Amino acid sequence: MLADKLPNGAGFVDWIARNWEDKLLFELLGKVEFCECDTACYNCLMSYQNRSLHALLDWRLGMQLLRVFKDGELKIDTLLTESETRAKKLLDELSGCFPEVNKVCDLDWPACFSDGGTLFLIVDPFVSPLLRTSNKLGKSASEWLQKDSSNDVRLMDTFNMSRRLAWCWSHRFEKMPIARLEDPATDPIPIAEPLKRLPSEEEWSKGIFELKKRPRGLPCSESRIFRKYQGEQITLRRAYLVRLADGEYVVGRISQFVDLEDNKTLQFAPLEYLDGLNYEQISEENIIAILCREEN
Ligand SMILES: [Zn+2]
8 A cells, every 4th residue: 555654745645656568567567677776876766865764675576576566467488588697696696706616517496505405596586486397497406306305495596595595505504595396296285177057045054155166366275255344344354255257256356446536446456366356346246255263
């Protein structure tokens, strides 16, 4: 959520709302290189006013975050292509500072080093530690793990490396997350078929019903018990069963937006993104039920 700090607003949030799609999502993301610098400089994100945040600013992360807003996900292949050069450069810096760094050169991912049985893969911070063998990173991890059953793999992120290299090196075993390979038998969530029918209202006991099949957008671990929505105030803490325009029932959170003319819009966002659902504008009559979780 974005808001202006000043009582009458400086106009930035208003500008963002008006230019969100054209200028931010498309024009900005259409640029190959936002700036020539590695993280941030006075030509791009830095100003005297935000000097206390300089160490944290990073235009690449900003662009990646915008891409999540636009596409609902970050494609791992794009992410890896983008991070490869930077990761290699940081590995060289690390081995320049610490001669004991043992670079590993015979794997697909070009930025890795080992320490005993542990392989460290240098990657951008948004890369998930659950790796797939369909890309260079997962292939490298898989090859390393096959060499010896006691081997393991950790990720070292470029965000921390470009800001505190010595910290990364000295905390490599405590702070860098262990990565593992996705097990196709257990890890991918069972694919949910689009749910087009609900139990009829006669079958709802006191407005409560249970779904036999998992609707898209509902994580496997959640309950499938719902109670009828009766116009209660919509909150972000709850998850809702919603009917989309094509008749499919899906589960997610609902955010409310009010524009300058006081028009209210509702936006649906799935709880589980792996089902391929995206943000969608809905209206209140599409809200069918509220997910019953332990806390409500
Ligand atoms: Zn810059």
